[in-house]
Amino acid sequence: MTPDVIVIGGGLHGCAAAMNLSARQCRVLVLERSAVARHASGASAGGVRTLNRDLAEVPLSLIAARMWDDIESLVDDDCDYHAHGQLRVAETEVELASLEARRQQMLALGYSHEVVIDQAELRRRAPTIGPQCVGALMVETDGAADPYRTTHAFRRKAERLGAQFIEGACVTALSRQGTVWQVTTPAARYEAPTIVNCAGAWSDEIAAMIGDRAPLQTRCSMMMVSERVAPFLGPVVSAVNRKLSFKQTDDGTVVIGGGHQGRPDRAHESYQLDGRRLGESATAVAAIFPTMRRVRIVRAWAGLEAQTPDHLPIIGPSPSAPGFFHAFGFSGHGFQPAPAVGRALADLVIDGGTQMPIAPFALDRFATSGKAA
Numbered sequence: 001m002t003p004d005v006i007v008i009g010g011g012l013h014g015c016a017a018a019m020n021l022s023a024r025q026c027r028v029l030v031l032e033r034s035a036v037a038r039h040a041s042g043a044s045a046g047g048v049r050t051l052n053r054d055l056a057e058v059p060l061s062l063i064a065a066r067m068w069d070d071i072e073s074l075v076d077d078d079c080d081y082h083a084h085g086q087l088r089v090a091e092t093e094v095e096l097a098s099l100e101a102r103r104q105q106m107l108a109l110g111y112s113h114e115v116v117i118d119q120a121e122l123r124r125r126a127p128t129i130g131p132q133c134v135g136a137l138m139v140e141t142d143g144a145a146d147p148y149r150t151t152h153a154f155r156r157k158a159e160r161l162g163a164q165f166i167e168g169a170c171v172t173a174l175s176r177q178g179t180v181w182q183v184t185t186p187a188a189r190y191e192a193p194t195i196v197n198c199a200g201a202w203s204d205e206i207a208a209m210i211g212d213r214a215p216l217q218t219r220c221s222m223m224m225v226s227e228r229v230a231p232f233l234g235p236v237v238s239a240v241n242r243k244l245s246f247k248q249t250d251d252g253t254v255v256i257g258g259g260h261q262g263r264p265d266r267a268h269e270s271y272q273l274d275g276r277r278l279g280e281s282a283t284a285v286a287a288i289f290p291t292m293r294r295v296r297i298v299r300a301w302a303g304l305e306a307q308t309p310d311h312l313p314i315i316g317p318s319p320s321a322p323g324f325f326h327a328f329g330f331s332g333h334g335f336q337p338a339p340a341v342g343r344a345l346a347d348l349v350i351d352g353g354t355q356m357p358i359a360p361f362a363l364d365r366f367a368t369s370g371k372a373a
């Protein structure tokens with residue numbers, strides 16, 4: 001197959017791009033250095049959250065939310081998605097007032113999906129929550145999905161639509177001959193007129209190969225999972241003043257994240273967990289859900305991901321090279337918007353533009369970005 005598009009990276013964004021491009025009759029080749037879902041997309045908490053998004057992300061996130069509502073028709077798999085809601089909990093009246101201010105700000109901008117609930121309603125939705133919790137900001141239609149299953153669902157749908165995936169194919173060089181990109185891996189060289197860079201934590205290395213400078217740091221968000229306990233919680237819970245994201249799965253395990261960072265080792269695609277910060281995470285859990293104090297943690301892990309200076313992603317064409325598009329830098333919250341980002345990338349590649357609200361995410365918003373000297 002001579003591809004129309006080569007996608008670099010087989011995480012959720014690479015798979016979503018491949019699926020959307022294939023659905024529009026593009027011949028797509030995905031080159032993945034390791035294995036599909038090996039990095040952030042497999043490690044993710046899988047939170048499907050419009051709640052408390054940066055204002056620049058809200059329009060894209062709301063489009064993605066509608067796609068999640070009907071995810072099975074998109075990828076022929078329900079991705080274990082459950083819309084049990086998401087709650088952002090206040091532990092003081094001051095915090096609750098800040099949530100009310102956020103709600104008013106959103107209403108003024110025409111968004112009504114975030115609502116404030118009082119203590120009684122919070123206890124109805126999360127009966128074992130700590131007594132100090134006085135209310136929450138809520139999106140009732142948010143939820144969570146299985147990140148590994150979701151990534152592979154997009155991959156399988158892309159394959160059914162004709163995309164080819166090659167795992168163990170690390171892109172080491174890019175060059176342009178006329179209107180065609182040459183993509184070098186240790187085992188082979190591939191050609192296509194268009195490239196999409198979805199290389200996650202390593203996307204700046206790919207960008208640098210074509211002269212684009214992307215100011216990235218590497219995040220290393222840690223997660224923990226507990227033993228199985230009796231069902232006690234439906235929604236995903238976060239807190240205003242703690243690094244916490246907390247949910248119970250169908251099988252009873254409790255999945256705990258929230259952004260505490262381990263130590264990334266990008267060169268070796270690896271990391272070290274930080275036990276002290278995992279302890280802080282456990283302390284936060286026990287404060288919000290006192291019944292969790294006696295529950296055992298059975299496993300912890302982390303995932304490497306690119307972080308931009310403003311914590312917003314980079315989505316759009318290269319400022320310096322033709323036929324080259326970027327989608328990376330999701331800074332810890334790129335799982336939910338992925339279906340919409342994939343659609344936007346297909347529009348950009350095929351139509352040369354998109355109606356999707358991605359204008360805030362251009363690479364050239366950073367003073368140091370664009371063409372490298």
Ligand SMILES: Cc1cc2nc3c(=O)[nH]c(=O)nc-3n(C[C@H](O)[C@H](O)[C@H](O)COP(=O)(O)OP(=O)(O)OC[C@H]3O[C@@H](n4cnc5c(N)ncnc54)[C@H](O)[C@@H]3O)c2cc1C
Pocket residue numbers: 008009010011012013014031032033034035036037038039040041042043044045046047048049169170171172198199200201202203206220221222223257302303304305327328329330331332333334335336337
């Ligand atoms: C622990 C954790 C929890 C999270 N929780 C949430 C959440 O609850 N909600 C939410 O919305 N988001 C969440 N996120 C963020 C979300 O998971 C990520 O934004 C998203 O998965 C990023 O997908 P990606 O495809 O860009 O990157 P990745 O999944 O990292 O994929 C990039 C791929 O590119 C490949 N690659 C790199 N370099 C090369 C190369 N040279 N050649 C070929 N391939 C290459 C890598 O091997 C990798 O497989 C979380 C992230 C982490 C780590």
